[in-house]
Amino acid sequence: MKNKRYFQFIAFLIIAAFAVVGCSDKSSSKSGGTSSGEAASELTYASTSDAAGLSPIDTNDSVSSNVTGQIYETLFTQDPKTLEPEPLLAESYETPDDNTWVIKLREGITFHDGTPFNAEAVKYTFEQIKDPERAAPRASLLAPIESIEAKDEYTVVLKTKEPYGPMLAALSHTNAAIVSPEADKEGDIGKNPVGTGPFVFEEWVEGDHITLKRNEDYWREPAALEKVTFKVVPETSTAISMLETGEVQFIDALPSDQLPRIESIKSAEVQKSEGTRVSYLGFNMEKAPFNELEFRQAVAYGVDQEAYVAQLNGLGTYNESIIGPKVFGYNEEAKNEGYPFDQEKAKEMIKENGYSGQKVTLLAANRDNYMKMAEIVQSQLTEIGLSVEIETMEWATFLDTARKGNYEMTFLGWSNSTADGSELLYPNLHSDNIDSSNYSRYNNEAFDKLVQESRSTVDQEVRKEKLHEANIMAIKDAPWIVMEHGTVTAAYDKSVSGLVVDPTGKWSLYNVSRK
Template sequence: MVSLAAAQTLIVAQGADPVTLDPQGQNDQPSARVRVQIYETLVEFDKDLNIVPALAESWEFITPNELEFKLRQGVKFHNGDAFTAEDVKYSIERVKDSATVAFLLEAISEVEVVDDYTVRIRMANPYAPILNHLAHPSTAIVNRRSVEEAGDDFGASVAIGTGPFVFKEWVSGSHVTLVRNENYWGEPAKVEELIIRSIPEGTVRAIELETGGVDIAYNLEPMDELRLTGQPGIVLDKYEELSTSYVGFNVLKPPLDNKLVRQAINYALDVDAVVDYIYTGLAAKSNTPLPPGAWGFNPNVEGYYYDPDKARELLAEAGYADGLKLSIWTNDNPLRMQIAEMFQANLADVGVEVEIQILPWATYLEDTALGKHDMFILGWGTVTADADYGLYALFHSSMHGDPGNRTFYTNPRVDELLDAGRRETDPEKRMAIYWEAQETIVEDAPWVFLINTSAVNGLRDYVEGFWPHPAGHHVLGGVSVNK
C-alpha cells in the first residue's frame, strides 16, 4: 500500500532517447523500456525468467504445432476499446509484417479467432521458443483502430496499449511522460505520473540521481558506481544482464570479407583491459555471442585472446603486412567511445589505422542496417533468455540489416543449424545444435566477442518496489516514491 507521504511522480533516467513507441517499429532497448509501461504481451517473464500469464490467462498445446490461448476478459485499451482475440490476431500478423521484428514470429503460419477470448496459433513446424518469443516486448498487443487511425503518427504521438501507464507526451531528446491507467485490469500503478528522461552522459545521470533530479538512474557507469557506493540516500542495485557487447564487422566490405583479417583484429584487441579499466571489473570477457545466463550457452568455446604478434602474422598472411585503414562507428555512449579509443591504439600497434566516427543513435541504427560501416560497436540482449533469440537475428542470412545481422554474415551451415534449433524440441539435441553453431560463428569471427556485463541501477532510498528485469526492460507499475 502506498504511504500517505508517497510522491505522485516517478522520474527515471536512461541513456538514450526511444526510436519509436510502436512495439513493432524497432527492436532497441531504450524504446522497449518505455513501451513495456504502455503495452502488454500475451505472456511475460517473472523475476526468475519463468513464463507466466499476462494478457493470456492460460495456454495449451493442442498439437506440437498448434497452441491455444484463453485470453483475459474485461481488459480495456487506453482508448476504451475492449481487448479481444481479434487484437491478438491483428498484432501477431503485424509482427510478421514488420521489417524489424518479423523473425520473432515467422514460424506462425495461421492465427485463428475461435471466439472473443480464445485464439489458436498454428505453426508449420514445432517451434521450440514460441512462448519465449511471445513474451518479447515487440510482440505486444496493439489496438487496430488506434494504429489505423493514427497512421504514421502511431508510435510518435500516439501509443495505445493495455498497460499500467497511458502515453501523454514525448519530447524528443528530453523525456517521455506517462500517466497512470485508472482503468487498468490489474493492480493500478503506484504513481500518478511516470517521466522517463533521456540522459546519454553517464556522469550526468549520476549527478541527477545525487541531486534528486531523478529517482532512478539506469546503467550507471563503473566510475560513478564507485563514487556513489556508500553515499547516504542512494541504493545501488547490481544485476547480471542477458546482454553481450561486441564489435561487428561488415563482412561484405574488403578487407573485412577476409576471415584472416577479422581473426587478426580479434587477436589485436586487449579485451581484458576493457574489463579492468573501462568497466573496472563490472564485466566479463565473452568468448561466444551468447551470455552465460541464456539457455544454450556453450561454456567450452575458447574464443580469442590478446596476442599482437598473432594478429600481425594473420594480417601478413591475408596480404596486409604493410597495414590497412578502417573506420569504427559508435553512438554517443561514453563507454563505447572509450572502447573505440582503446581499440584504435591497439590496432595502431599492429599496423591498422582506425578512424573513429560517432553518430546519433537513430542514425547509427539506420546506417548500420544499410551496411555503410566498416566496424561498429553495439550490444544485444538475449531478451527471451533462449539461444534462438541470441543467435538467429544476429547470424542467420535472412536477417541481414535492420532485423539484427548488421555484419551481413552468411554461412549455410550456421543457417542450417539455426533453422534446426527452432524445430528441435528435444532439449539435449537442441543444446548440441546451438553449441556447434557458436563454435562455427566464433571461428568465422564476424564479431570481436567483447564482454558480458553486469548492470548497476541507482535508486534514491525512498524508492520502493523496483526489481530489475534481466533483459533490462524494467516494469515500473509496482514502484512507489515514498519521500
Template sequence: MKKVWVLFVALIAAVVLAACGGESSSAPSQTNEGGTTEAGGGEIEEFVYASTSDVAGLSPILTNDSVSANVQEHVYETLFERDTDTGELIPSLAESYENPDELTWIFKIREDVVFHDGTPLNAESVKYTFDKLRDPTTAAPRASLLEPVDEITVEDEFTVKITTKYPYGPFLASLAHSNAAIVSPTADQAQDLMSNPVGSGPFKFVSYTPGDQVVLEAFEDYRDGAPDIKKLVFKVVPEISTAISMLQTGEVDFIDNLPSEQIARIESIQNVDIEKKDGTSVFYLAFNQSRPENQDENFRKAVAAAVDRDAFVGKLNGLGLRSDSVLGPMVFGYNESKNAAGQAYDPELAKQLVEENGYGDRTISLLTANRDNFVLMAEIAQAQLTEAGFNVKIETMEWATFLDTARAGQFDITFLSWANLTQDGSEMFYPNLHTDNIGSSNRAQYSNAEFDELVDASRTSVDQEERLNYLDQANGLLLEQNDVVVMYHGVVTGAMNSEYTNLILEPNGKWTLKDVTRK
C-alpha cells in the first residue's frame, strides 16, 4: 500500500485559500481617518470589505457564486488548500492521505479542529458534508465535485475512506474547492446554514442583514491563532463609484474586481495600495440551447461575427486578456492554438446572415448581472448586435436573482463567468457545459453527446497527456460550433487601505483576510 503524507502535493488545479503570517504586538488604541478604532499593534477592531452585490446564501453546499464564497471561505475550511507561492496542494483539515489503489482514497483528519459551535470536526463531519453535497435531493449546485464518488466510509474517529466509481485524476483538487468545505452536522440539523453558517475557519458568523451586510468576528479558539481583524464586515455598496469614495475616506478598507474605467481614479488615491495579477477566470457569451432557435448554428455564428471582442478588451485598460480559447493560459488543458480558433469579428458576414435568415424579426433577451463589467459587456454587445440587424433587449438583475434566472433558463443569451477554482479544464467543462448538469451549474442548457464523451474521458484518464488531448478537442468543438463566445480572460485586482498588509490575492480571484494586520 502506497502511503503519501501530504506536505506539498502537486496537482493541476486552481488556487483556493492560502495566506502568509503577520505578527502583532500591543500598543495604545488609535483611530484611523474613517473613524475606525483599532487596538494598536497588529490588531484591527473593524475591517470593512465592500461588494456591489449581496450574497446568495451562506452555505457552501447550497450556493455556487463568488460573492457568497468570499464570505464562506472565511467561515469554512476544506480538506486541502493551495500554497500561494508554489501553487501546490497543502493540507488544511486533512493531515494525510493514502491512495492504495486507483479507486480508493483514505484521509486522516486533523484532531485539533472544532467548529464554531464547539462540535469536534472529525471523520463523521466529513462524511456528513460530502453525503449531503452529493445527495440528489439536496440539489447542490456543485454536486458535480463529488460525482465520481461511489461510497464514503468512516474507518475511525479521524479516518474516512472514499471509493470512487472510476479513476479520477483531479480528485484532490476538487476537495480543495470552496464548495467542498466541511460544515458542522450539529448546526446543519438545527438551523439554516444559508443564513446562519457554522464552520471551523478563522472567523465565525455574527449576523446577516439581507441587502446590507454580513458581520463576522475572529474565532478566538482558532487552532492557528485568532486573526488580528476582530470584526470583519462584508458591506453591500451597490455603486462601485461609492465604494471607491468610501475606500478613499477610510469607511471601507478593501475592494476587489476593480472596474477598468475606474483604475486611473483608484491609482490616484494616496492611502490605497493596488495589486494586480493574471487570473484564471473566463467571461463568455452563452446561448440558451434549450431554445430551438439558439440551436441554429448560423444564428450563433452571426452573433459571434457581430461582437468585436478586441474592441471590448481594449476598454478594460489592461484588466483583460483576449483569447478565443475557453480555457485560459493558467488552466490545465489550454492550447495556444485555440487563441484564434473562434469565429472572427466580421460585421458584414453577421449582417448577411441576419438578412438571409430573418434573425432580426424576433426580440432577443440578453440577461446580465448588475456588476460593472457584465453591464459593460451587455451594452457593447447590444450596440454591435443592433448594428448587425438583431433586435436585442437587455434585462439587468441583482446577482442572486440573475443566478436563479439563468439556472432556470429564462433568457435567450447571457454573459457568464467561471473562476476556474481548480484550474483544471475538466472542472470548467463538466459543471458548466456537460449534459449531467443542466438545471444546476450548466446554465447554458448545453447538451452535446460528442462533447460529453470528450469531457468524461478527460476526467477518467490518469494520463495527463491524454487528458490534455481530450480537453483540447472539447475546447475546439465549442469554438467550431460557436457554442461559447469568449469575451476575455480576467486579471485579478484588489485595492486595500495602505495602512494594512498581508492581503493574499489569488489568480482565481479569491482572497483571504485572516492574516491581514496593520503595518
C-alpha cells in the first residue's frame, strides 16, 4: 500500500512537472508575441503615419500605396533593378499602330471576393480612374486614353488620342491597379479593399494598424508570409526601438539623424541606394505674393539646400534639377540652373520689392523629414527679413488641405513610381492637374505644351529633349525649390530575406520570408 502511494506520488510529480513546462513555454510564447514557428510566418512594418485610404483609385500617397501594393495588382510591373516594365496581370501586348494598345490578360485569376478578373474589370477600373466625377488624384496616368474596349473576355484595347510614350510605365503604377468592380459598386474599397494580390485585407483599426493575411488562392504560388501588419508608430525613435526589440521587423524612409543608431543594431540589416524621389518647398501659385516671380526668386536665393542636405548623413543629394539623376529625361546641364544660395541677394530682393516683414506660414505634415525641412527653412527665411510660422498637420488631413490649395508654402515629395520624367512633370506641374496632384497650382501654357509633347511621342530621344526644356523652364519659374534628391533606405531584422526596395522606394512582400 505504501509503495503504491509512493509511485502515485512520483507519477503526480512527473505530470505536474510537464504541466509547468507546458505553461512556461506557452507563457514565454505570449511575451514574445508569437512562437518561433508563428513568428517566421508573420511580419510587422512600422509606419509613422496611417494610410489615407485603401483604394488605389482614390489615393495618391506612399503610405497608402505601401498597403495597397500588397492587395492589388497592375497589368504591368517594373523590374525592381532595371525599372523596365514587364507583364503582371497582362500576359502580353502589341501595338498595331502608335495609338493602339492591345493587351492580352492572364486567364483564371479571381479577385479576393471570388469574382473574375477579366477585360470588363480592367475597363471598369480605368473608366473609374478617368471619371471626372470620381476625381481620382492620379487620373493623369490614363488621361491620354480616349477609349477602353473589352474586345473579348481576356483582351483589352486602349486607344489614345495621340502616341503615349509612358504608357507601360503608367500601367505599372500602383494607382492604376485593377479593383473588383463588384466590391467597388457594392461597398467602400477605401475601407474594405478587394484586389487580386498575394495578400487579403483582414482589418483596419484606424490610427493603430492594418492587418493583411496570405491569399491562399493566389494565382501564383502563395506568399511565404501568412500575416502582415502595418503598425502606426508616429515616433520614429519608438519604431527604431521596436525594431531593436523585435516588435517590428521592417522600417523604411530612415531619418538621417537616426541612421547611426539604426546601423548600430546588431540584429538589423540596412539598405541604402540612390532613388528617384525629389523633395521640395512648394509655393501656392494662386496666392499673393507667392504667385510673384520676384518673391519666389528671393526665397530661392535665401534657402540653403546644401545646409539641409549636409544633415542627412548621406541620405540625400543637392541638385537644382526637378528631374533627378535616376529619372528618365534627366540632363546633367539642369543641375545648376536654379537659384544658388545667396543670402545678401535674397535680402536685397526682399527689401527692393517691399516684402520685408511679409508673414508666411509653412505648412508641414507631421513627418520627420518635412518637419526638419520646415525648421531649417523657417530659420533661413527669417534671416532674409520674412516673418515665418510653421503649421503642422496629420498626414491625411495635410494631403486634403494641400490638394485644395489651403496653404501658402508647403513641403512635399514625389517618389516617382514610374521613374519617368513625364510622369513627374505632368501630374505635379501641368495645369490639367490643378485640384488633384498639382499642389502648387502651377499654370504655364508653354510648359504645358512641352510636357504634353514629351508624352505624345514614342521617340524616346525626342521625349528626353522636351523633358529637358520643360525642366529648365520650371526651374526658372520656381514653383518649387528642390530641397534634395533622396536615397532609398530600409532597415529590417536579419530574420527577413527576399526584401528588395527599388529606386522609386516601392517594395513588395510577396517574395519576402522569415527564418
